[in-house]
Amino acid sequence: MPGQKKVRHFDIAFTLRTVFGKHDFRPMQREVISAALDGEDVFLQAATSFGKSLCFQLPAVVEYGLTVVISPLLALMNNQIAALRAANIRVASINSTTAPLERKAIMEDLQCGHPRTRLLYVTPEFCTTDHFRRVLRIIHQQRELARIAIDEAHCISEWGHDFRPAFKALSFFKKEFPDVPMMCCTATATKRVREDIIATLGLDTQTLKIFTMTTSRPNLHYEIRFRSDEKDHYDNFLKWIRGIHARRAVSTRSTQLASTQQRLTNVPGIIYTLYRKDCEALAARLTTDGIGAKPYHAGLSLSEKDDHLQGWVANKEGYDIIVATTAFGMGIDKENVRFVVHWQLPKSFEGFYQEAGRAGRDGKAAICIMYYGREDRDRASTMLQLDHARKNVLKNKEVGVVENMMSRAESLQALIKYCENVGKCRHKLIGEYFGESEAPFCDYACDFCKDKVALRKAKEEGLASEEWCSTQRERGAYDTGGDE
Numbered sequence: 001m002p003g004q005k006k007v008r009h010f011d012i013a014f015t016l017r018t019v020f021g022k023h024d025f026r027p028m029q030r031e032v033i034s035a036a037l038d039g040e041d042v043f044l045q046a047a048t049s050f051g052k053s054l055c056f057q058l059p060a061v062v063e064y065g066l067t068v069v070i071s072p073l074l075a076l077m078n079n080q081i082a083a084l085r086a087a088n089i090r091v092a093s094i095n096s097t098t099a100p101l102e103r104k105a106i107m108e109d110l111q112c113g114h115p116r117t118r119l120l121y122v123t124p125e126f127c128t129t130d131h132f133r134r135v136l137r138i139i140h141q142q143r144e145l146a147r148i149a150i151d152e153a154h155c156i157s158e159w160g161h162d163f164r165p166a167f168k169a170l171s172f173f174k175k176e177f178p179d180v181p182m183m184c185c186t187a188t189a190t191k192r193v194r195e196d197i198i199a200t201l202g203l204d205t206q207t208l209k210i211f212t213m214t215t216s217r218p219n220l221h222y223e224i225r226f227r228s229d230e231k232d233h234y235d236n237f238l239k240w241i242r243g244i245h246a247r248r249a250v251s252t253r254s255t256q257l258a259s260t261q262q263r264l265t266n267v268p269g270i271i272y273t274l275y276r277k278d279c280e281a282l283a284a285r286l287t288t289d290g291i292g293a294k295p296y297h298a299g300l301s302l303s304e305k306d307d308h309l310q311g312w313v314a315n316k317e318g319y320d321i322i323v324a325t326t327a328f329g330m331g332i333d334k335e336n337v338r339f340v341v342h343w344q345l346p347k348s349f350e351g352f353y354q355e356a357g358r359a360g361r362d363g364k365a366a367i368c369i370m371y372y373g374r375e376d377r378d379r380a381s382t383m384l385q386l387d388h389a390r391k392n393v394l395k396n397k398e399v400g401v402v403e404n405m406m407s408r409a410e411s412l413q414a415l416i417k418y419c420e421n422v423g424k425c426r427h428k429l430i431g432e433y434f435g436e437s438e439a440p441f442c443d444y445a446c447d448f449c450k451d452k453v454a455l456r457k458a459k460e461e462g463l464a465s466e467e468w469c470s471t472q473r474e475r476g477a478y479d480t481g482g483d484e
């Protein structure tokens, strides 16, 4: 019940097993859940695939009342909702795809003040509507507003890579319902972003329980492949994926796969491209070469996106690789993704970490390859400058625009440094970016730790020279882009 410190004796391990079908808590999940059940405000920062969602879902199941989950992306909501429904948990969502009749039924359930819904997923934009706020007041008056959970909380901060202005308005919750506990979850917050989120939401730093866990994902192998515009890197990728299929075809492995009804070519992966045109062209090219691939970007119809996503999730033949723009990022939770490839330099360090984090969510080894070229670096910087100039021209007075542009530029620079660095473990570099004091463990799980000599050589041979790039910049050769 909001407003009271709770001393409760739920058998949360029992709920974990019987409702969520998991055997044990992962390290720190129990502590986070216990703090939540004690009525504390919680800030949870942990690696991709840590299992942050469970930390607000489990309390919502054992506690009385409604948990409102604020989430920035439809794909993310749908992913979690499907899993909760499968576990027979009363969950609802109001978003742009909710049918009018369903929306009406959900609102009626909420308006009664004693909702049967345990978890309600909404967008931050929906939280700004008067109607929803009125309904929340009714539920609160009935002392049934159990918790506000904010997923991907870095979207609150203008210093964050995915800043969404509507997230700022979430400051409403602590002002209006100071006794209702909050939980903020993110995988990607620097110290500055963390502090900004806490201040924006009006959380009390004296009582807030902050859990910051390592960003380390030891089962991910990070690798940079150096490239230049001189040479198409498609052949490099094709050779690599065919090599993997060939290794699976050797007799013992193929017998093993056949016994578990797995296809030789079912090596699920994601390739991230920056622009829709590349996304479509690459998926088509791979398909022509006999590799099952489908595009996924904001320009596709809902039914196409759904078909491509569902086929990929179900390991359907012809759907092994999703070639996606960043429309396919946060929250994708398919356990057996064996590789994530960045076809070009992503726009931010956090975006890179988030997207790479879709790989190896079953804890088994997976590889994260980034193709890095200095021409792409210059294109990315030019696009950022153009975007900056456009926003200034529009005299956009929206809060946080300038801060957000600055932080995007800093983040891109950090990512460029990461790519150019051939003198340090990649796991360490990622940890350092997120301000971790302890160096993460790397068991030959990056290109540097595996073979530093080969890495240096690859860089020397693979990249265009700075002189060449500078001439090209002067000629305006990198001023092109496309739809994302």
Ligand SMILES: Nc1ncnc2c1ncn2[C@@H]1O[C@H](COP(=O)(O)OP(=O)(O)OP(=O)(O)O)[C@@H](O)[C@H]1O
Binding pocket: 022, 023, 024, 025, 026, 029, 046, 047, 048, 049, 050, 051, 052, 053, 054, 186, 187, 330, 331, 332, 333, 357, 358, 361
């Ligand atoms: N205790 C557990 N035991 C086994 N699996 C778990 C446990 N907790 C969570 N999981 C599973 O781990 C996967 C990742 O969880 P979740 O999607 O919550 O990650 P996340 O921390 O939000 O990651 P991201 O930031 O990358 O989206 C899910 O499939 C979830 O069911």
